[in-house]
Amino acid sequence: MLKEIKFLCKLYDISPNPRVGQHFLISEKILKVEVECAEITEDDVVLDIGAGFGYLTEMLAKKAKKVYAVEKDPKIAEVFRWRLGSFIKQGKVDLIIADVLKISFSRDITKVVSNPPYHIISDIIIKVLKELFTLNTFKLAVMILQKEYAERLLAGPGDKNWGRIGACFRYFADGEIVLHVPNDAFWPQPEVDSVLVRFWPIRMKHIIDFNTYEKTTAILFTAARRTLRKVLTHYLRHKDVDIKYVIEEIKRKVDINKRVRSLTVKEIEEIGFIFKEMGII
Numbered sequence: 001m002l003k004e005i006k007f008l009c010k011l012y013d014i015s016p017n018p019r020v021g022q023h024f025l026i027s028e029k030i031l032k033v034e035v036e037c038a039e040i041t042e043d044d045v046v047l048d049i050g051a052g053f054g055y056l057t058e059m060l061a062k063k064a065k066k067v068y069a070v071e072k073d074p075k076i077a078e079v080f081r082w083r084l085g086s087f088i089k090q091g092k093v094d095l096i097i098a099d100v101l102k103i104s105f106s107r108d109i110t111k112v113v114s115n116p117p118y119h120i121i122s123d124i125i126i127k128v129l130k131e132l133f134t135l136n137t138f139k140l141a142v143m144i145l146q147k148e149y150a151e152r153l154l155a156g157p158g159d160k161n162w163g164r165i166g167a168c169f170r171y172f173a174d175g176e177i178v179l180h181v182p183n184d185a186f187w188p189q190p191e192v193d194s195v196l197v198r199f200w201p202i203r204m205k206h207i208i209d210f211n212t213y214e215k216t217t218a219i220l221f222t223a224a225r226r227t228l229r230k231v232l233t234h235y236l237r238h239k240d241v242d243i244k245y246v247i248e249e250i251k252r253k254v255d256i257n258k259r260v261r262s263l264t265v266k267e268i269e270e271i272g273f274i275f276k277e278m279g280i281i
Helices: 002-011 028-038 055-061 074-083 085-090 118-131 147-153 164-172 210-223 228-236 243-251 265-277
Strands: 045-049 066-070 093-096 111-114 140-146 173-181 194-201
Touching: 028 055, 028 111, 028 140, 028 173, 028 194, 045 055, 045 118, 055 066, 055 085, 055 111, 074 085, 074 093, 085 093, 118 140, 118 147, 118 164, 140 147, 140 173, 147 164, 147 173, 147 194, 164 173, 164 210, 164 265, 210 228, 210 265, 228 243, 243 265
Parallel strands: 045 066, 045 111, 066 093, 111 140
Antiparallel strands: 140 194, 173 194
């Protein structure tokens, strides 16, 4: 696969740019594991973000009902169109040449299987969670992510990696790391370690909307190691409110002597609900 990719790059005058996440996965074994983890059926409509030359998309298209493949680079998309032209003609693959952050995802997507660019991964994950994980028909996402980021994404309350990223993720989903992906599985090789991650929706009733929840995490996790009482006191000093009254109201729902990094999603929601009710955010 590496020889073919290098040949295609030379033929189409493409120089992979690692600064924008252009690391091609060259391990057919890893690609197969990724597709197997997604448990694709002929009823699935799959989204592939950062589709590259289409090797992953090709495997998905052989199993799925349809694949939406998003690729921003027009030169790379040209190679994709050449390689997967027959799938495109059949309507099995829809190639979208665009910035993934500037498009709306189709509501018929049931799974995401993707090796997205690392440099904008937080924005991609939040977009996927907000637009797809909220759909009743959505089932599963399988992605290769930077190891350090994945550990923060999948962390839970009390973990050393528990922070805004994990708290926002847990509002929508749960997940697991499936396996380590070695650096030499990519070309050019990234400087960071990677892992294959599998995650799925958690459909629970929330007392606040995600925007309010996200703003609350931004406030609380400015000092994750400090107690909730200290973080609240510091933040509320800059607001035109009765600090003692607000803290007392929060105290009814949450132990304010807990450290922020130990707060659960439910507790963060309770705080966000009070903030919103009092017009603090």
